[in-house]
Amino acid sequence: MTGRKPLSGAAWADAPDGRRILPAPVDTASSRYYGDVAQYFAAKAERMTGRGNQARTDADYSLEALLSAFSAPLGLTLDARNTSALAALMSQCREALLQNATDLAAASDFRKRPYVQLGETAFAGTDSPLSSSYPSVESEIGWGLALILTQVAPNRANDILQLGYRMGQSGIITGQHWATDITAARILASCMVARLNADPKIRSLLDAARQEYDSMAVDNP
Numbered sequence: 001m002t003g004r005k006p007l008s009g010a011a012w013a014d015a016p017d018g019r020r021i022l023p024a025p026v027d028t029a030s031s032r033y034y035g036d037v038a039q040y041f042a043a044k045a046e047r048m049t050g051r052g053n054q055a056r057t058d059a060d061y062s063l064e065a066l067l068s069a070f071s072a073p074l075g076l077t078l079d080a081r082n083t084s085a086l087a088a089l090m091s092q093c094r095e096a097l098l099q100n101a102t103d104l105a106a107a108s109d110f111r112k113r114p115y116v117q118l119g120e121t122a123f124a125g126t127d128s129p130l131s132s133s134y135p136s137v138e139s140e141i142g143w144g145l146a147l148i149l150t151q152v153a154p155n156r157a158n159d160i161l162q163l164g165y166r167m168g169q170s171g172i173i174t175g176q177h178w179a180t181d182i183t184a185a186r187i188l189a190s191c192m193v194a195r196l197n198a199d200p201k202i203r204s205l206l207d208a209a210r211q212e213y214d215s216m217a218v219d220n221p
Helices: 030-043 050-058 063-074 086-107 137-152 153-175 179-197 200-216
Strands: none
Touching: 030 153, 030 179, 050 063, 050 153, 063 086, 063 137, 063 153, 086 137, 086 179, 086 200, 137 153, 137 179, 137 200, 153 179, 179 200
């Protein structure tokens, strides 16, 4: 998008523009909308289960929550002090992914959140009911960080990607996002990660994070 505010010293004017890559959000007159509704009610049945409790936790996409979430698949306890390089990488990428998703939300047609559209109560999440459901910010951040972190710890790629995928699905369970919003967010995240990998500052952060991980991981050869 043109006119984008520089992010943390980097120029993101050439970040992927979701309006040129993705279709518009699904309209209620589309047959795809009924698929979204069916998935909403199927996922709603999981709310009072352990998976529902996990979805509530996944609704928090602050840096602190993300460091905690990705600790298990990485096999490390991530925090700003003891894993400063990993935290710096995640912070910069989270900020870029967040901006990319919110830019698209502001520029695209507004889409009501599922619980708002269906006249129900929100199960979890802090996003405003007046903000657009499309695309899923949480999904772009979760999937994007998973793709980034597999480059840091390729030996743990399956666990990392499983978590990134779960974060997106959690948005359906909480009723914050439609399934098609989450699919769009994952595509946009993949585009944004490709852009991040071309940025010298991000590459430098990646190198530092790899060195830190390699020095601390107990299951490395």
